[in-house]
Amino acid sequence: GKSFSLAIADGKGNIVAEHDAMIPRQPASTLKTLTAFAAATTLDMGSTLDTKTYLIQGDDNRKTVVLQGEGDMLLSDGESDPSHINGHAGLGTLAQRTAEALKQRGITQVDLLYDDSLFGQDRTPAGVTENNAEHRYYTAISTMAVDGGRTWTDMVKPANPDDSSQYPVLSQQPALDAATTFAKRLADNGITVTSGPTAGAAPSGTSALASVSSAPLNEVMAFMLRHSDNTLAQLFGRLTALKRQAGNSIKTDTQAVADTLAEQGIDTSGLQMADCSGLTPGSKVSVTTLIEVQERNLAAGIATAAAEGLSIPGLVGTARNRIVTGPDNGLFRVKTGSLDAVTSLAGNVSRVKGGVLSFAVIVNDPENQWSAIKAINVMAAKLAKL
Incomplete structure (x- = not known):
């Protein structure tokens, strides 16, 4: 096709070859590199997202457990699994710890609330439905979810929880689903849930009964990038916006990413972000911006997590079968x-x-998409020999 942009740069970011490098084009999921860079330069990438439980003891002697999340959308429905990113924290483990704390207080029956309020009401980019057939590629960001909201009603769930190569239908109520699973796990541990789960608020100024922690954010980012998870990309945009105190909406997510790039000296001319993942129609970015993000990724100590989390052709991620076969893996x-x-x-x-x-290349409206992909592979493969 004729609508393509390409740029190749040395390790210092000096462009040595280019075609239409400044023309903004629709980037698809390469937009995630902008979000990853902004998040990696803003957040503590060694920190975790915790899911906690709290106890409310009412005047009527009713006991209420509140389940509260901070954004871990990769919870498992069973025990915590430290050997994986998806399922690193488990609702089964959280239920066991909560049940132990309740029984120490002589409590065996509780009502259950879940607090999903952290991310406000605006959680889905306008227009995303155009590229979200059957809700397989995006679900609203949530303070908690099991397996990224994947329902596995029409596909066989892989044995490896970190295998995200399939696209089952995604839950449209991931926090409620997580709370429902948690209620079942409480029952498995001898705690009867008499009502709920119902949306509510965690008490302020009190200590948690129990908690479980996600994998460190740098590992969650690697999962997001390598599997091109659109919801997790938006989640990183939201965490960045909240950290910058920029707001709590899709618009402030994208603005927080753009502002961070500009503050780091990256050329954002022509940048338009309809979301933080590239799934929603309307985003545009130049390969110059993509190149400058990569140059910052290569600079020691700036955004290490954003660089280390990229897909490795021949080995892992969405590019596992792209570009190389053999010695250049x-x-x-x-x-x-x-x-x-x-x-x-x-x-x-x-x-x-x-x-x-x-390097960065964007092709819009190719005459034959498979031919365009093969051409990109051939071009990229030659770069290692330059």
Whole structure:
């Protein structure tokens, strides 16, 4: 096709070859590299997202447990599994710990509330439904969810919880589903839930009964990038906006990302962000911006998590079967992008003769998308030999 942009830069970000590098185009999921960079430079990437329980003892002697989340959408429905990112924290483990704390107080019957208030009301980008067939690619960001909200009603769930290569229908009420699962796990541990789960608020100024923690944010980011998880990308945008005290909406998510890029000296000319993932129609970015993000990724200590989390062709992620076969495995770190009328790729490569290059390519409205993908693969594969 004719609507494509390409740029190749040395390790310092100097563009050495380009075509229409400043023209903004629809980027698809390469937009996630902007969100990842902004989050990695704003958040404590060694921190975790905790899911907690609290106890309210009413004047009528009723006992209420409140389940509260901070954004861990990769909870498991069973025990915590520290060997994986998805399911690192488990509702079964949280229920067991909560039940032990309740029984120490002589409590065996409770009402159950869940507090999903942290992210406000605006959680879904306007227009995302156009690229979200059957709710398989995005669900509203939530303070808690099991397995990213995947329902597995029409597909077989993989044995490896970190395998996100399939796209089952996503729950449209992930926090309620998580609370319902938690109620079942409480029952498994000898606590009867007499009513609920019902939406409510956690008490302020009191200590938690129990808690479980997600994998560190740098690992959650790697999961998001390598599996191109649209909801988790928006979640990172929201966490960035809240950390910057920018607001609590889709608009402030995207603005927080754009503002962070500008503050880091990245050229954001022509940047339009309809969301933080690239799924929603309306986003535009130049390959110059993508290249400059990659250059910052390569700079020591700036956004390490955003660089380390990229897909590695030949090994892991959405680009596992892209670009390379054999000796160049492991030399590339990239982010893919794909929509009906878009194919894109951005990343960096370790050169066989030493040094690094960064590159970005966006093709809009290709005459033949598969041919465009193959052409990008051939181009990218040659970079390691330069």
